[in-house]
Amino acid sequence: MSTGAVPAARPDRARLLVASPDPFFRKLFKTDAVQSAGLVEEVSSGAHALSRLESIAFDVFVVDCHLPDLDSQEVARMARNRFSSLDVRLVDSHAGAEEVSAELRGTATPVGAAPSLTSQASPAASRQLPGMVGRTRTMQHVYRLAHLVARRDTNVLITGETGTGKEVLARAIHQISQRAQRPFVVVNSAAIPESLLEAELFGHTRGAFTGAVQTRVGRIHMAHEGTLFLDEIGDLPLSMQAKLLRFLQDGEVQRLGSPEVFRVDVRVICATNVDLLDYVKRRLFRADLYYRIAVFPIQLPPLRDRVDDVGLLAERFLTDLCEKAEMPVKKLSASSLAFLRQAQWAGNVRELQHAVERAFIMSGEETQLHVEHFSNTGDAVHFR
Numbered sequence: 001m002s003t004g005a006v007p008a009a010r011p012d013r014a015r016l017l018v019a020s021p022d023p024f025f026r027k028l029f030k031t032d033a034v035q036s037a038g039l040v041e042e043v044s045s046g047a048h049a050l051s052r053l054e055s056i057a058f059d060v061f062v063v064d065c066h067l068p069d070l071d072s073q074e075v076a077r078m079a080r081n082r083f084s085s086l087d088v089r090l091v092d093s094h095a096g097a098e099e100v101s102a103e104l105r106g107t108a109t110p111v112g113a114a115p116s117l118t119s120q121a122s123p124a125a126s127r128q129l130p131g132m133v134g135r136t137r138t139m140q141h142v143y144r145l146a147h148l149v150a151r152r153d154t155n156v157l158i159t160g161e162t163g164t165g166k167e168v169l170a171r172a173i174h175q176i177s178q179r180a181q182r183p184f185v186v187v188n189s190a191a192i193p194e195s196l197l198e199a200e201l202f203g204h205t206r207g208a209f210t211g212a213v214q215t216r217v218g219r220i221h222m223a224h225e226g227t228l229f230l231d232e233i234g235d236l237p238l239s240m241q242a243k244l245l246r247f248l249q250d251g252e253v254q255r256l257g258s259p260e261v262f263r264v265d266v267r268v269i270c271a272t273n274v275d276l277l278d279y280v281k282r283r284l285f286r287a288d289l290y291y292r293i294a295v296f297p298i299q300l301p302p303l304r305d306r307v308d309d310v311g312l313l314a315e316r317f318l319t320d321l322c323e324k325a326e327m328p329v330k331k332l333s334a335s336s337l338a339f340l341r342q343a344q345w346a347g348n349v350r351e352l353q354h355a356v357e358r359a360f361i362m363s364g365e366e367t368q369l370h371v372e373h374f375s376n377t378g379d380a381v382h383f384r
Contacts, residue, residue, distance in 0.1 A: 014039070014059035014060055015039055015041075015056065015057065015058045015059050015060070016039065016040045016041070016058065016059065016060040016061075016062065017040075017041050017042075017043065017049060017052055017053065017056075017058045017060070017061050017062065018040060018041070018042045018043070018062045018064075019042075019043050019044070019045065019046060019048070019049035019061070019062065019063050019064060019067065019075070020042070020044065020062075020064030020066070020067075020093050021044050021045065021064070021066065021067065021068045022064065022066070022093045023044075025064065025093040026042040026044075041056070041058075044068070045067060045068055045069045045070070045295075046063075046067040046069050046070030046071075046072070046075040047069050047070060047149070047154065047295055047296040047297075049061070049063070049075065049079075050075065050078070050079070050145070051297060053079055053082070053083060053086070058083075058086060059085075059086070059087060060086070060087045060088075060089070061076075061079050061083075061086050061087070061088045061089070062089050062091055063075055063076045063079075063088065063089065063090050063091070064091060064092070064093045065090055065091065065092045065093070066092075066093055069152060069154050069295070069296070070148055070149070070152065070154075071148075072090060073090065074148055075148070076088045076089075076090050078144055078148065081144075082141065082144075128143055129143055129146055129147075129169070129172035129173075129175075129176065130171070130172045130175045130176065131168050131171060131172055131175075132165065132168060132169065132172055133309065133312050133313050133316050134306060134309040134312065134313070135308070135309065135312065136301075136306040136308050136309050138301040138305060138306055139301070139306060139309065142169070142298060142299075142300060142301075145296075145298050146169065146172060146173050146176070146298065147176065149173065149296045149298075150173045150176045150177045151177060151178065152296075153267050154295050154296045155248070155267075155268050155269070155270070155292065155293050155294070155295045155296065156170075156173065156268075156269045156270070156295070156296045156297075156298060157233075157269075157270050157271070157272070157276075157293050157294040157295075157296070157297045157298070158170060158269065158270070158271040158272075158297075158298050158299075158300060159271070159272055159273070159276075159297060159298070159299045159300070160271075160273065160299055160300030160301070160302070161273055161300075161302050161348055162273045162347065162348065162350070163303075163347045163348035163349055163350030163351055164300040164301070164302060164303070164348045164349060165300060165348075165349050165350075166231070166271035166273075166300060167186065167229065167231060167271065169298065169300060170184075170227070170229045170269045170271060171184060171229075173227075173269060174226070174227040174229075174267075174269070177227070177267070179225065179226050179227055179267055182224075182225040182226030182227075183222060183223050183224075183225075183226035183227070184223075184226055184227050184229065185219050185220075185222050185223035185226065185227070185228050185229065186229045186231060187200065187201065187219050187228065187229065187230050187231065188231045188232055189230060189231065189232045189233055189234075189235045189236045189240075190231075190232040190235040191232075194237045194239075194240070197236075197237065197240050198240060198243065198256060199216070199218070199256050200218065200219055201218050201219050201220055201240070201243075201244070202218040202220060202221075202243070202247075202253050202254060202255055202256060203216050203217045203218030203220075203221055203253070203255040203256070205255055205256065217255075218253060218255065220247060220253050220264060220266060221253055221262060221264055223264070223266045224264045224265060224266060225265050225266075226266070226267070227266070227267045227268075227269060228266045228267070228268050228269070229269050229270075229271070230244075230268065230269070230270045230271070230293075231270075231271050232271070232272060232273070233270040233271065233272050233276075233293065234272040234273075234274040234276055234279055234284075234285060236285075238284075238285075238286070241285065241286045241289050242286070244289065245286065245288060245289045245292060248268065248289075248292050248293070249292070251263055251264060251265070251266075252264070268293065270293045270294075276290050276294070277290070302345075302348055303345040303348045303349055303351075303352060304344065304345060307341055310337075310340050310341050310343075310345075310352065311332070311337050311340070311341065313349060313352055313353075314332055314337070314340055314352060314356050315332060317352070317353050317356040317357070318330055318331075318332060318356055318360060318369065321356070321357060321360045322360075328367070330360065330363065330366070330367055330368060330369060331367065331368050331369070332368070332369050333368045333369065333370050333371070335370065335371050336359075336368075336369050336370055336371050336373070336374060339371045339374055339375075340352070340355075340374070343355075355374060356369075358374075359373040359374045360373075
């Protein structure tokens with residue numbers, strides 16, 4: 001676990017982050033480092049380490065070769081690629097104290113290290129994801145995180161404003177995972193009445209409640225060997241949060257009206273557009289459930305923070321519309337592209353997609369979309 005935020009370091013003392021599941025190893029490192037390297041923060045997993053690196057400017061990042069959740073070398077490569085000034089070192093927690101101390105002093109060769117930690121990110125970490133469009137730095141970071149976690153069964157929490165593409169990202173993670181050929185089951189917590197939510201998630205037997213005319217398999221059971229995507233998880237009632245937590249802990253489901261228990265193998269991805277930690281403070285969301293689902297958080301940026309992707313997204317939407325309509329591909333005029341780049345897009349990617357669709361309809365038989373096609377779409381497009 002983290003020791004908390006690292007206080008401001010003196011110029012002659014470095015900030016050091018140690019990632020290892022072994023508390024004795026971390027203590028050994030910290031004891032030595034306090035004397036020789038500087039101020040230390042310790043975490044127990046690769047996912048937590050990557051999150052801390054995004055929040056604090058560390059000088060040295062020490063990665064145990066035996067991380068419990070992510071590949072250590074991939075974490076090291078990603079950290080070095082993301083933070084060019086960061087000194088990244090791989091250390092074996094199974095080694096002796098002398099070897100560890102030597103590594104702290106910078107005199108040992110990193111154990112199990114790749115030929116060079118200063119090389120570029122691996123192809124798997126830099127290529128795009130199925131269904132996603134974007135070349136900006138913020139989206140490249142999202143792609144790297146998704147590729148890192150996809151091969152694991154680690155629970156993922158996707159955060160971001162409405163319309164940023166959280167379900168698209170969840171599907172992409174599923175599609176590049178080992179579960180790709182198995183079901184991807186979606187549950188929108190906000191769209192299902194609270195009285196029906198338990199039956200939807202866990203299933204029910206015939207006669208379990210009024211209207212249960214036949215036995216039904218729940219969404220969790222439907223996702224067996226695949227991925228369960230829980231959208232708008234912040235809207236999950238507290239009563240259901242306790243039941244979901246028990247499932248996440250035990251991997252078992254019990255249908256309403258039945259004593260029978262089924263073990264299921266499900267990878268869980270959650271998404272929310274609210275600040276769940278704020279919900280935790282306000283006692284609207286269970287803290288234990290939050291830490292269970294947020295093992296590997298990924299934040300999607302709003303469209304206003306990735307303006308250079310607006311043209312790419314608009315062109316993709318337009319191409320898809322033309323193909324669906326079985327007509328030649330239309331183009332966006334230079335003026336319409338400039339128009340789109342200047343818009344606010346409070347509804348993010350979803351709003352842009354709808355604006356392109358309306359403009360596509362307004363353009364009729366024309367081969368290009370012009371500014372007037374977008375300006376005639378009502379009050380949907382606003383400017384900065």
